[in-house]
Amino acid sequence: MRAAVYYGKEQPLVIEEVSKPDIGPLDLLLKVSRCGICGSDVHFAQEQGVAPGTVFGHEFSGVIEQLGSSAVGDFKVGDSVIALGGIPCGECPACLNQAFAQCQSIGLIGCDVNFAGAYSEYVRVSSLASLKVPESVDMSDAAVVEPLAVGLNAWRKVAPQAGADVLILGAGPIGLAMVKWARFFGAANVVLSEMVPSRMERARQAGADLVLDAKQEKNPVEAMVRETGRSPTVIFECVGRPMLQHLFDIAPHQSHLCLLGACMKSESINISTATLKDLSLTIPLGYGVEEFAFILDLLAREKMDTQPLISDEISLNQVPEIFEALKQPNDHCKVIIDLT
Ligand SMILES: [Zn+2]
Ligand SMILES: [Zn+2]
The missing domain is CATH 3.40.50.720 (NAD(P)-binding Rossmann-like Domain)
Structure with missing residues (x-):
């Protein structure tokens, strides 16, 4: 599969072939629909906050391609979903309480070389931390649930x-x-x-x-x-x-x-x-499944919208160039990568 890969702060992201992520028993493999470029991705790149080989992207929507053997929830292949930007351990007191942001062993998707993000054709997520996207919600809007959840939290x-x-x-x-x-x-x-x-x-x-x-x-x-x-x-x-x-x-x-x-x-x-x-x-961190569910429901009932957050929709091939532009003062707001 193709992904935009980070190799260091001095060079642009590189579009290349990487292997599809392996999934664990509780995981889902998503075919990515849309992924937002987050300001924190750009900061991490500039500050060398992540290891070479990292694939960014924690604000995404996608379609289930494969389910882990013990995946929980009412999911099936072909469902549209969004997921929290992390893979929780599923076993600690915080996880058992659904307070995944407090999980000390959470793997942060798109900020860790071991948990590739969604500047990519496929992404691994946890069934514990995934939600179905209602049919009436656009997949670009669904990818913006994450930054809205940061604000709501x-x-x-x-x-x-x-x-x-x-x-x-x-x-x-x-x-x-x-x-x-x-x-x-x-x-x-x-x-x-x-x-x-x-x-x-x-x-x-x-x-x-x-x-x-x-x-x-x-x-x-x-x-x-x-x-x-x-x-x-x-x-x-x-x-x-x-x-x-x-x-x-x-x-x-x-x-x-x-x-x-x-x-x-x-x-x-x-x-x-x-x-x-x-x-x-x-000084808050993150959000929970509850914030995601609240926002999806508001979007489905048209009580909340994502305008005017989205400024651009681009292809994966355009990511390296736009990502460089975002390092300078610019007129972009939320840039969404269309991977369909
Ligand atoms: Zn973000
Ligand atoms: Zn945990």
Whole structure:
């Protein structure tokens, strides 16, 4: 089968023939339909965060080609499914509790050379962590359930009150997902700060009440208060650059900060600047089967959509070129690889 393979930060991904993944008793082999390119894939590539030979891709939809001998669930060959971005051990207390994100032995699909991702014609997933895609849900939308679930999990962890005043920093796919969840859960005021004009426009389309130009407004909290008369009770950081100290400096008293950018660079911070404001801080990881099921149901009932997250649909052959482009400032949002 063909896959886009990572060989190091100095070189583009290489499209080549690799062997189809072997599956274990609890696994499913999927023929990949669509796979999203995630910002974290690009970060991992740039920071040499994964071993040469890794195949990225943890945001995917596919069709069951083969079932493991002990696969659980109501699955058969030909079913359309999505799966969590990991292969849980299935035996630890977390797994028995379906809290797969807490499994200490989970194999992360697309971030580990031993668990090839879905920039590829086939991908191995676990039946424990797979869900059927309802017929009415488009397979590209199904591949975007993963980033929506990252946002949903963060929203639930922070648990803002209905009518909250929300500030979101960054309008990449996760920032846009936060706009959509803030709207969905009844935030009164949704303000987003972003510096790329095309992304600012997407934030408006996603439903932000006000989009601040981050190039002009260095203190988005001040700008939000000036423009709306309200200060944020919650700030979602969806940028991925070192900015925690900046957040401590600008955050209103007793506000809640949520870091979603998964920044891989270090910064020094002065904790007392946060203590004196009595801030709360949440740094969430992942999502569960429940978030996936909730979102699939909303998509099927047209209570949630993926617009305007998807910017491009490309072929596997185009992946190396687009992946390089994503390393630079760009106008792309969620790029979806069509493997059908
Ligand atoms: Zn992702
Ligand atoms: Zn486990």
